[in-house]
Amino acid sequence: MSKLKNTKLFGLFFVLAMALSGCGKPYLSVLRPAGEVAQEQFNLMMLAVYIMIVVIIVVVIIFILAVFKFRRGKVGENFMPKQVSGNHKLEIIWTAFPILLLLILAIPTVTLTFKLADTKAMDKVDEKGKNKEMIVNVTANQYWWEFEYPNQQIVTSQDLVVPTDTKVYFRLHAADVKHSFWIPAVGGKMDTNVDNINKFYLIFDSKKAKDADNVFYGKCAELCGPSHALMDFKVKAMDKADFDTWVKDMQGVKKAVAATSDSAKEGEKVFKQSCIGCHAVTPTGKGAKGPNLTTFGERTRIAGVLEHNEENLKKWIKDPDSIKPGNKMTGQYKVSDSDIDALAAYLMERKVEN
Numbered sequence: 001m002s003k004l005k006n007t008k009l010f011g012l013f014f015v016l017a018m019a020l021s022g023c024g025k026p027y028l029s030v031l032r033p034a035g036e037v038a039q040e041q042f043n044l045m046m047l048a049v050y051i052m053i054v055v056i057i058v059v060v061i062i063f064i065l066a067v068f069k070f071r072r073g074k075v076g077e078n079f080m081p082k083q084v085s086g087n088h089k090l091e092i093i094w095t096a097f098p099i100l101l102l103l104i105l106a107i108p109t110v111t112l113t114f115k116l117a118d119t120k121a122m123d124k125v126d127e128k129g130k131n132k133e134m135i136v137n138v139t140a141n142q143y144w145w146e147f148e149y150p151n152q153q154i155v156t157s158q159d160l161v162v163p164t165d166t167k168v169y170f171r172l173h174a175a176d177v178k179h180s181f182w183i184p185a186v187g188g189k190m191d192t193n194v195d196n197i198n199k200f201y202l203i204f205d206s207k208k209a210k211d212a213d214n215v216f217y218g219k220c221a222e223l224c225g226p227s228h229a230l231m232d233f234k235v236k237a238m239d240k241a242d243f244d245t246w247v248k249d250m251q252g253v254k255k256a257v258a259a260t261s262d263s264a265k266e267g268e269k270v271f272k273q274s275c276i277g278c279h280a281v282t283p284t285g286k287g288a289k290g291p292n293l294t295t296f297g298e299r300t301r302i303a304g305v306l307e308h309n310e311e312n313l314k315k316w317i318k319d320p321d322s323i324k325p326g327n328k329m330t331g332q333y334k335v336s337d338s339d340i341d342a343l344a345a346y347l348m349e350r351k352v353e354n
């Protein structure tokens with residue numbers, strides 16, 4: 001019996017340890033804030049934790065004192081403690097102290113809430129009707145993400161590219177059902193709704209980005225269907241100069257980058273027949289039924305989850321449902337195995353960075 005209990009206990013600790021080992025990664029952890037917004041949210045959380053610790057310590061001390069001081073064996077069978085009902089001093093203390101603690105918590109919480117909700121700058125325009133802020137319009141789809149840069153007039157999918165040490169404003173929207181946009185290390189989360197647009201901003205710290213190899217992980221944080229847990233995206237955080245170069249490269253792609261190898265040329269033909277209805281291969285294709293594939297060859301993941309290589313790509317095209325159950329690409333085209341080889345060659349050549 002006790003052996004079984006031990007095994008169970010050990011098992012529980014093992015599982016907890018495994019779960020905890022997922023924490024603390026610089027590209028994913030709320031506990032390692034990688035920007036001003038995340039840092040402020042973290043500080044607020046720690047303030048609440050410290051207050052709770054103080055309350056717990058006070059309560060536990062009083063409890064232990066009571067247990068030891070007023071043991072029946074010590075004070076006798078008929079001991080009657082001092083009666084304090086209606087004691088003004090005590091009542092003032094236990095009313096004022098919690099109010100004080102709540103104030104210490106409430107003032108920074110309300111202040112920060114208003115500060116982080118201040119997105120006025122993203123709606124301001126100059127005489128030419130132009131906005132100077134860094135803005136990204138996010139559209140969440142089952143089970144992929146689209147990122148549109150209205151001021152730069154480009155679109156990406158799955159990979160959010162942002163400049164570091166800059167306020168990046170987001171307009172959040174969902175195309176089908178409710179999702180939630182979350183970059184754990186940098187801030188959020190905020191719902192993406194179908195009926196309205198939610199706005200907020202984040203700041204990506206350049207030093208912290210270096211610790212994370214310039215790639216943060218993003219997640220959907222609202223249960224949205226069978227593949228919800230696989231609705232991941234990546235955030236490439238680069239310094240302002242690199243970001244500007246990337247934008248120029250993207251804007252330079254006016255028509256689909258030409259296929260070079262024979263296999264890729266073959267793939268292009270198949271792609272134009274079977275895939276182009278849902279997938280754009282130029283960076284202006286917004287609102288298509290599937291992710292924009294202009295930069296597909298530069299991704300670190302396929303469909304947000306698979307490691308990025310040709311073999312996995314073929315697996316995805318052959319049977320996407322085995323990878324992301326319930327996705328909206330399954331069953332929408334018919335291609336042979338040789339078509340798939342050619343398509344993979346074509347898609348691996350989709351790159352804009354020189």
Ligand code: HEC
Pocket residue numbers: 142143144157158271274275276277278279289290291292299301302303304313316317324327328329332333335343347
């Ligand atoms: C009905 C529209 C539709 C058609 C047709 C379609 N796809 Fe897709 N495709 C999607 C959707 C939706 C996704 C996103 C799936 C997900 O992640 O949930 C997707 C995802 C992908 C991805 C992963 C993209 C990424 O960002 O990592 C690749 C690659 C892809 N499709 C290739 C193809 C190829 C090749 C064809 C043609 C044989 C094709 N698709 C036809 C809708 C379509």
Ligand SMILES: [Cu+2]
Pocket residue numbers: 178179180220221222223224225228231
């Ligand atoms: Cu989702």
